[in-house]
Amino acid sequence: MTLNNNIEFKGTKDGLIIHLNESCEYEKLKEQLIEKLEHAKNFFIGAQIARIEGKSLTSNEESEIIDLINNRFGMIMVERTEPLEKTTACSTKEVFMGLDEGVTRFVKSTLRSGKKIEFKGNVVVMGDVNPGAEIVAYGNIVIMGALRGIAHAGANGNSNAFVSALRLQPTQLRIGKFIARAPDNSSYNPKYPEIAFIRDEMILIEPYLTKNR
Amino acid sequence: MGEVIVITSGKGGVGKTTTTANIGASLAMLGKKVAVLDADIGLRNLDVVLGLENRIVYDLVDVVEGVCRLKQGLIRDKRFEGLYLLPAAQTKDKSAVTPKQMQDLCKELKKIYDYVLVDCPAGIEQGFKNAIAGADRAIVVTTPEISAVRDADRIVGLLEAAELNSPMLIINRIRIQMVKKGDMMNIEDMTDILAIDLLGVVPDDEYIVISTNKGEPAARDEKSLAGQAFRNIAKRIMGENVPIMDLDIQEGFMVKIAKLFGLK
Incomplete structure (x- = not known):
């Protein structure tokens, strides 16, 4: 059968x-x-x-x-299934703590418009994330391709999470409880990998250069 | 109490979304409070045409399901005072909302806004039924092609069956030169078949392509012919008596130039 x-x-x-x-x-x-x-x-x-x-x-x-x-x-x-929290008002003990070592999901394809990946851990995408696609992860998000859609790292309130991509051109970027959106008329399209994280209550994007680390 | 107007066509690609965006923008420019609502769940576009995609946090489905308040779902337009967008969800499908829920949503919206424009998805299935559920009036968009007119006719029938009587017609993307040569259906042919009131005629305009890609409604551009047509349509919706634009004059001017250079 x-x-x-x-x-x-x-x-x-x-x-x-x-x-x-x-x-x-x-x-x-x-x-x-x-x-x-x-x-x-x-x-x-x-x-x-x-x-x-x-x-x-x-x-x-x-x-x-x-x-x-x-x-x-x-x-x-026993318990009603609940989708991942959209805005984060969780208590600290529920926050995903596996940023350094934790469960990770590998997505081995390009995410096209309308696709949504939700995962209670880190997410790695081996492909692009197109506009209209969305990734919501409790942990970090790494994209081995272009991020053009929406990514939400640390979705249940972990503002130590990061988002990195070979081309970081998201429609919208969310880390923990912070939201940043793409500028309205942006001609700034760097051809190198970038990483986004929270510093001083703000989402900061900087080039990802290995020699600095 | 405001008015809910659904913009529909049956056939895809005739310009429902562009029409919605431009009429919404025109009404807002005339000082009205307008909400545009994208009912095309799963294939949303209205946010892109309005250039508001990067502002979406909550969508129609979130509002309907009570994940957020109505006010949180509405995005204020960046250029037009009084224009608000309620975007569709992209990661769900049409079955995510019911006609009853749409009805309730429209009722809520028209308490706050003068006009609520609903951008209907192509087709006559669930998405269409959702979109027309809360509407008080309907606008049918068609292009001068037999296939589009055929679908528009079916839509008019379905609208009447749903007791949305006397829908209004917008003929989009007309090319007066081709009509004159007899290569394109003319306005009378279409109004004859469909037998509904003509709300406006929008000429085919390259500027629409540019403005759509930029995410800026053409209605704002003084030079755009199509923009002018949409502004007139907005005035007619508000009850003003504006004559249908004489597209012939525009064409006549071009011919004059051509003559000037000895091309004709």
Whole structure:
């Protein structure tokens, strides 16, 4: 059967995690989830679901799934899944502290308009990030290509995070709780790598030159 | 209480977004408080045409979902006092909002603004239904091509079915020389088929390409013919009686020059 890989259950001490395949359509996923749960109905009754992972769902889709879990199959949703915080008002202990050594996601393609990468760690992109694409990371963001879209490093409030790119030409740059935007008529397009970080409550961009380090 | 006007066409590429941006800018120049709303979720453009892309923090979907307040989502235009943009989300799709949510949003907006212009996506599916949900009036944009007119006709039908009666027509990108030679549909042909009130005729203008790429609405430029047409349209929306621009005169002038150099 081909439908097995689209939905996976993982057991953790907090409860089950349902992982939905990112490349699968929502309707298909829903169908397969129902099929799977129906298949082992007795097994799942009373099970605790910690969260839903993988494919990002719209709030409607999400509530539909949660409704399904809670009401039709008698399982218990322990915690509602929450998207990454947009503005950061988190307490310090929740801030991602793995800037030097921490989980890192490698994205091995160019991100085109409409693509959004959200990750609770560092993100490295092996390609360009085009206008209209967005990266939101709790840690640092490194782009081995041109950054033309939006990047948000230290998204849950870590203002020590940095963003660097071979061509740093973002529509908008966010680090921690700071936001900077591209100047309106910019002809300044340096042909060398740059790095952006926070200094004195401001986003600072400087050339990335190895001999200075 | 303001008025919500949806700008739609059915066919893509006829100039809905350019029209929205320019009418919005023109109304703002005439001292009105205007909100332009991009309903093309997933393929947003209005922010780029207005040159406001780098100011987007929150979008329409955030507002609808309550992630931010309405006021936080609205971007104040950098040149036109009184013009505000509510951008579409780029990383979502049309199913992210429902017609009911759009209706509520439009209701909120028209409490604050004199005019709310909704830039409708191409097509007649979910995005179209969302865009027209909260509208009081509709503007149908078409170009002098059979395909565009055919789609416009379908749209007029759908608008009437949705009880958005008497939509107004804008004919965009007309080239009077070609019409005269009989190579292009003329205005009467189109108004005959569509049988709705003509709100304006916008000539094909190279300046539009330049201004779109710069992110500056042509309406601001005194020299641009298309800009002039959009300013007239804005006045007509406000109820002023402005005659349709005689594009023939402009062409006549060019011919005169040509004659002067002995080209004709």
